[in-house]
Amino acid sequence: MEETLATQTMQDCQADLNVLTVQTKIYNNTDQVLTKTKGSEKNKYNLDFPEKIDANSEVNLCLRNEEKGKKIDISVYYENDYGTVELIIHKTTNPFESSVSAITKNDLIDDVVLLKNTKFELNTKVIIAESLVTVTMRNVYHFLNELKGHIDGDQIEMGGGNLFDMINYAKACQIFNTRLQLRPFAIIYCTSTEEVQRVYKGAISNNLAIRVRSGGHDHEGECSGTDTILIDLSRMNTVEVDRESGVATIGPGNRFERLTTLLAEQQVMIPHGTCATVGIAGFTFGGGWGPWTRSKGMCCERLVGATIVLGDGSIKELSDDADLQARELLWALKGGGGFSYGIVTALKLQTFELPRELIRFEIEWNKYETDSDAKRLKIVHKNTVPTIQFLKEWEDVINANRGLESNANYLNSNEKLIGTNLKISAIPAAENFDANTVIHNCVMYGYWDGNENDLSKFIEKNFKNPQTYDFRITDIAGKKSYKAYGSNMMSNWDRESFHTVKQLLKGGVQVKSSKSRPISPDLENPAPHKITSCLVDAQGLGPKGHEALLRSLTSPLILDGNREMGLFTYITLGAISGVFYQSKTEELESAFPYKDKQYTIQYQTWWNESLERKEEGQDNFVYDRINRALDWMQVCRDFNIPNTSGAFISFKDSSIPTETYFGSSYERLKEIKKKYSKDNLNHFRTRKTII
Ligand SMILES: Cc1cc2nc3c(=O)[nH]c(=O)nc-3n(C[C@H](O)[C@H](O)[C@H](O)COP(=O)(O)OP(=O)(O)OC[C@H]3O[C@@H](n4cnc5c(N)ncnc54)[C@H](O)[C@@H]3O)c2cc1C
Incomplete structure (x- = not known):
C-alpha cells in the first residue's frame, strides 16, 4: 500500500475532475524516518497514509470521495526523535471550508503551501523539517567535535554552565564599542595560519557563519556576530623585522601599544594610528590614518605582502612579485576594507627609520x-x-x-x-x-x-x-x-x-x-x-x-x-x-x-x-x-x-552606502572579490563588506 501511494503520480490523482480530491505532497526534510502513530485507524482514509516516510524524501497522497455532497476529513499523527506532527485535512465542496494544516511539536517545524483550492480539488504541499535552532546547534556540536585533537580547550570560549565560565565568555565577547553586544556560538583563539584554515573550513562545512576579530575596534562591531563562529586572532602577535629590507612581518593580533614599542626598540616605525589598543589588521585594511600620515602616508601604502586564507580554505602568499591573483588581492587589502577578501594571518609592512627626535x-x-x-x-x-x-x-x-x-x-x-x-x-x-x-x-x-x-x-x-x-x-x-x-x-x-x-x-x-x-x-x-x-x-x-x-x-x-x-x-x-x-x-x-x-x-x-x-x-x-x-x-x-x-x-x-566608502576603487574591488577571493558563497560578508 505504502509503495503504491508513494509512487502514485499527481496526474493519476487529477484524472477524474468531478470527484472530491485532495492531493498532498508530504516532504520529510529531516534526517530521520517519520513513523505514523496510532489514533486514526477507524478513519477510512488512514490507509492512504504510508506507515513511514523516509528521511529526506517525499510522498504523494491522493484522497478521493466519489459520493456527491460528502466530505474528506482526517487527522493523522507522525513522529520521530525530533518531535510530532499532526496532519489535518478537511475538504468539502465549499472551498472556504476546506483546509490542510499541520501542527508540529518539539523540534519539528512545518510549512504548508496551498497550491489549488476549488469546488472539487484541494492541492497542497506539506514540508516537515527540523527547527533551525536544532539544526544549527547540531552543526555547532559537530564543528566543535571536529576540532578535538587539533585545537586545545583553552583556545575555545563558550558560554558554560557555571558562573566563572559565563563571566569569561561575557568578557571574551566584549568588543571595543560596548554599544553593540554580540554573542557568538563560540570564540576560537587561533595561533597559526593552519589553525585558522582548519577552523574556517570546519565552520563553513558545518554551515556556520564566521566572523574574524583582530583588535576588535570596528565601530559597527563587524568583527563579531551573534550566532556565529568567531575566529579571534589576538594570539597571533609575533613581530619580526628584517634588518636588511626593513620589512616587518607582523601578526594580525598586534595592537599599537606593544607593536610600536617593539618596532621603536629596533629604531624603526610604521604609520600607526592614534589609539594604543587599535589592532594593526583592521587598521591597515581600512587605510590606516594617523599621526604619520602627512609624511609617510596611510599605513596601507606600506603593505608589501600578506598571508591570507581564501574562501575555499586555501592559503595564499601575497606580494607584488607574485601572480596576478596575489597582486590584485594585495591591492585590495590596501584600503579596500577588512574581511571581504579572506582572513589575513600575517602582514608584511615596509618600516621607516625613526627620526632622531x-x-x-x-x-x-x-x-x-x-x-x-x-x-x-x-x-x-x-x-x-x-x-x-x-x-x-x-x-x-x-x-x-x-x-x-x-x-x-x-x-x-x-x-x-x-x-x-x-x-x-x-x-x-x-x-x-x-x-x-x-x-x-x-x-x-x-x-x-x-x-x-x-x-x-x-x-x-x-x-x-x-x-x-x-x-x-x-x-x-x-x-x-x-x-x-x-x-x-x-x-x-x-x-x-x-x-x-x-x-x-x-x-x-x-x-x-x-x-x-x-x-x-x-x-x-x-x-x-x-x-x-x-x-x-x-x-x-x-x-x-x-x-x-x-x-x-x-x-x-x-x-x-x-x-x-x-x-x-x-x-x-x-x-x-x-x-x-x-x-x-x-x-x-x-x-x-x-x-x-x-x-x-x-x-x-x-x-x-x-x-x-x-x-x-x-x-x-x-x-x-x-x-x-x-x-x-x-x-x-x-x-x-x-x-x-x-x-x-x-x-x-x-x-x-558601501560605494561611498570606496569611491573610484569600488568596481575594481568588487571584481577582485568575485574573481580572486575564491569565496563563491560569500562567507566573508558583513553589512559593509565589499559585496
Ligand atoms: C578608539 C578608536 C580609535 C581609532 N583610531 C583610529 C585612527 O587613529 N586611525 C584610523 O585609521 N582608524 C582608527 N580607528 C578605527 C580602526 O582603525 C578600525 O576600527 C579598524 O578596523 C580596527 O582594527 P581592529 O583590528 O582593531 O578591528 P577588528 O574590529 O578586529 O576588525 C575590523 C574589521 O576588519 C576585519 N578583520 C580584522 N582582522 C582581520 C584579518 N586578520 N583578516 C581579515 N579581516 C580582518 C574584521 O572582520 C572587521 O570587519 C579607531 C577606532 C577606535 C575604536
Whole structure:
C-alpha cells in the first residue's frame, strides 16, 4: 500500500475532475524516518497514509470521495526523535471550508503551501523539517567535535554552565564599542595560519557563519556576530623585522601599544594610528590614518605582502612579485576594507627609520574651565578666538605642501609636521549663529620631526595671538629616547576623557605638560560610541563649506550639561594633505581612494559605562541626552557641507552606502572579490563588506 501511494503520480490523482480530491505532497526534510502513530485507524482514509516516510524524501497522497455532497476529513499523527506532527485535512465542496494544516511539536517545524483550492480539488504541499535552532546547534556540536585533537580547550570560549565560565565568555565577547553586544556560538583563539584554515573550513562545512576579530575596534562591531563562529586572532602577535629590507612581518593580533614599542626598540616605525589598543589588521585594511600620515602616508601604502586564507580554505602568499591573483588581492587589502577578501594571518609592512627626535604636542583654544560654583564646564570668555580662525590656520598649515616639491624648505612646506588632527567640540545651538564669531573648544594634536626650538618657531609663525592658546609638549620619542614608545606616544587624539572632566569638576587643573604617560585611565577602556565621516575635497571647504561645518557643530541636539555627564560630541579632522600624497600620488598602487583629499571629518559621539548603565535602568533623562546626541550624528551624516564627499571605511557607519566608502576603487574591488577571493558563497560578508 505504502509503495503504491508513494509512487502514485499527481496526474493519476487529477484524472477524474468531478470527484472530491485532495492531493498532498508530504516532504520529510529531516534526517530521520517519520513513523505514523496510532489514533486514526477507524478513519477510512488512514490507509492512504504510508506507515513511514523516509528521511529526506517525499510522498504523494491522493484522497478521493466519489459520493456527491460528502466530505474528506482526517487527522493523522507522525513522529520521530525530533518531535510530532499532526496532519489535518478537511475538504468539502465549499472551498472556504476546506483546509490542510499541520501542527508540529518539539523540534519539528512545518510549512504548508496551498497550491489549488476549488469546488472539487484541494492541492497542497506539506514540508516537515527540523527547527533551525536544532539544526544549527547540531552543526555547532559537530564543528566543535571536529576540532578535538587539533585545537586545545583553552583556545575555545563558550558560554558554560557555571558562573566563572559565563563571566569569561561575557568578557571574551566584549568588543571595543560596548554599544553593540554580540554573542557568538563560540570564540576560537587561533595561533597559526593552519589553525585558522582548519577552523574556517570546519565552520563553513558545518554551515556556520564566521566572523574574524583582530583588535576588535570596528565601530559597527563587524568583527563579531551573534550566532556565529568567531575566529579571534589576538594570539597571533609575533613581530619580526628584517634588518636588511626593513620589512616587518607582523601578526594580525598586534595592537599599537606593544607593536610600536617593539618596532621603536629596533629604531624603526610604521604609520600607526592614534589609539594604543587599535589592532594593526583592521587598521591597515581600512587605510590606516594617523599621526604619520602627512609624511609617510596611510599605513596601507606600506603593505608589501600578506598571508591570507581564501574562501575555499586555501592559503595564499601575497606580494607584488607574485601572480596576478596575489597582486590584485594585495591591492585590495590596501584600503579596500577588512574581511571581504579572506582572513589575513600575517602582514608584511615596509618600516621607516625613526627620526632622531620626535615630539608629540598639543595646542588648545577656547578651553573649558569650571564656572563659579564649580558645577559646570564652560568656555570662559577670556582670550577666546572664533573657531573659524584656527580652523583656517590649521588648514593652511596642512596644505602648505600642495604644489611644492617634497624637499622644499621645511619651514615653508611644514614637512616637519609629520601628522596632525584637529578636534572641535560641538556645542548647544547658539542664538543668531554666525560662522565668523562662533566659539568652540578645540585641540590641535601633532607629531613633530625635530627639536623643541624649531617646533616653537613653527607654531609662532603659523598660529596668531599666542595669548589665545595653550601650547604643550606632551611627549618626546625618537632614536635618542629610552622610553617605551607605545605607552608614551599613543594619545587621546580620538577620545575625550571623562576622568579629566571629573578631575576638573573636583577643582583639579588640566594637565599642561605631562611628559609622562599621557593616557587618562578611561581612554583605553571600551565604551559605547557612534561614528560617521566624510572627507574634504582637494579644493578645500571654501566659505560655504566652513559655514556649514561650523553650523553642524552648533546644534539644538547637543544638550547643555552633556560634558559634565561624560557624553562627548565632537569632530576630529585628520590631515591627509602633506608631503607624502602631494609628491607620490601617481606611482601609488593601493585601493585607498582618497589620496587627493585634504582631510577626513570624523563626527563622534561617545558616552561612558555609568551612563550606559543608567540608560539600561530606564533613566529617561540620560536616555534623552544620548538619543539626541545620536540624532545629531544622523543629522551630521546627511549635512550638506559643500566640497566634501566620500566616507572613510575605518570610521564605519553602516548607514552610509558601501560605494561611498570606496569611491573610484569600488568596481575594481568588487571584481577582485568575485574573481580572486575564491569565496563563491560569500562567507566573508558583513553589512559593509565589499559585496
Ligand atoms: C578608539 C578608536 C580609535 C581609532 N583610531 C583610529 C585612527 O587613529 N586611525 C584610523 O585609521 N582608524 C582608527 N580607528 C578605527 C580602526 O582603525 C578600525 O576600527 C579598524 O578596523 C580596527 O582594527 P581592529 O583590528 O582593531 O578591528 P577588528 O574590529 O578586529 O576588525 C575590523 C574589521 O576588519 C576585519 N578583520 C580584522 N582582522 C582581520 C584579518 N586578520 N583578516 C581579515 N579581516 C580582518 C574584521 O572582520 C572587521 O570587519 C579607531 C577606532 C577606535 C575604536
